[in-house]
Amino acid sequence: KLQIVWPNVIIMIALHIATIVGYWQMVNGSAKRLSGVFFFLVAIMSSFGILAGAHRLWSHRAYRAKWPLRALLAALQTMALQNSIYEWSRDHRVHHRYSETDADPHNAKRGFFFAHMGWLLCRKHPDVQQKGKLVDMSDLWSDPIVRFQKQYYIPLVAIFWFVIPVSLPIYYLGETWQNSILLNCFRYVLSLQNTWLVNSLAHMKGYQPYDRHISPRENHTVTYLSLGEGYHNYHHTFPWDYSASELGWKDNFNPATAFIDFFAWIGWAYDRKTPSPTVVNMRMARTGGYSRLQCRLSLSSLSILLDFILGLLWITWPLWTANLLNYILY
Numbered sequence: 001k002l003q004i005v006w007p008n009v010i011i012m013i014a015l016h017i018a019t020i021v022g023y024w025q026m027v028n029g030s031a032k033r034l035s036g037v038f039f040f041l042v043a044i045m046s047s048f049g050i051l052a053g054a055h056r057l058w059s060h061r062a063y064r065a066k067w068p069l070r071a072l073l074a075a076l077q078t079m080a081l082q083n084s085i086y087e088w089s090r091d092h093r094v095h096h097r098y099s100e101t102d103a104d105p106h107n108a109k110r111g112f113f114f115a116h117m118g119w120l121l122c123r124k125h126p127d128v129q130q131k132g133k134l135v136d137m138s139d140l141w142s143d144p145i146v147r148f149q150k151q152y153y154i155p156l157v158a159i160f161w162f163v164i165p166v167s168l169p170i171y172y173l174g175e176t177w178q179n180s181i182l183l184n185c186f187r188y189v190l191s192l193q194n195t196w197l198v199n200s201l202a203h204m205k206g207y208q209p210y211d212r213h214i215s216p217r218e219n220h221t222v223t224y225l226s227l228g229e230g231y232h233n234y235h236h237t238f239p240w241d242y243s244a245s246e247l248g249w250k251d252n253f254n255p256a257t258a259f260i261d262f263f264a265w266i267g268w269a270y271d272r273k274t275p276s277p278t279v280v281n282m283r284m285a286r287t288g289g290y291s292r293l294q295c296r297l298s299l300s301s302l303s304i305l306l307d308f309i310l311g312l313l314w315i316t317w318p319l320w321t322a323n324l325l326n327y328i329l330y
């Protein structure tokens, strides 16, 4: 039986109201333009903590990272406030192993809203807890950075989710504390909504070129909004690929892969795993059943350019829509 957790519902409603008011402060010009840019960058950076950190590094071990990068990713992941790395990765491993069953924390068979955010507003299904205990988490527990973050999660959230992002615009940009708090809620809800789309929309709408027997799909909208995590049919087929997509960041929109490649370039990331094209093609022939062309995967250089432009327009929508509305209305 569904048990609603009312405190979570109230917090979520309050956060969304603050988000709308924060956005309106950008539209009416009360919040400074630079504050909008600052919080947009906080949203992007904290998302990298989730995508390149909790997801690709810790949940899937898709590459390895030296301690300075792990420390940076842990700080950014704390900034995103989506549970500690340990809990996030446990939920995510359960999601992959038991996709679309009662043990899947955001089982998409229970509808769009449940998979999107409803799962955070009610008690976990007993199967989630039961199967969650069976998942091997020893690799995460052996990482002192993960243990430290789990142990001091609440004070770390206070510092990285609240104090740092809220106080910097007050001190350096002369922003009011009210606007700073509202825009912090805005950047938080924005990155939450974008992450949730991977669990809802990318499990329902899109192409299945790699495995037509599973429900995760390739969804361009989700890819743009989630900074490269919408190649979800591929990701559930090859979860250990560090790019979470068949191609790298130069061939399709995938800023999270560019982030990892940058740190590989300076030597902080290494052992980036990816299957050979032969393995991918064989799998596509066996379980996919659609051609690349049918799934719009066959990209010309023009469509790659369009992909980048569309991606940039999608992720920066809060900034340009606020400015556009300000221009029209004020």
Ligand SMILES: [Zn+2]
Pocket (backbone or CB within 6 Å): 095, 198, 199, 203, 216, 232, 236
């Ligand atoms: Zn998934």
Ligand SMILES: [Zn+2]
Pocket (backbone or CB within 6 Å): 055, 059, 060, 092, 096, 235, 239
């Ligand atoms: Zn995954």
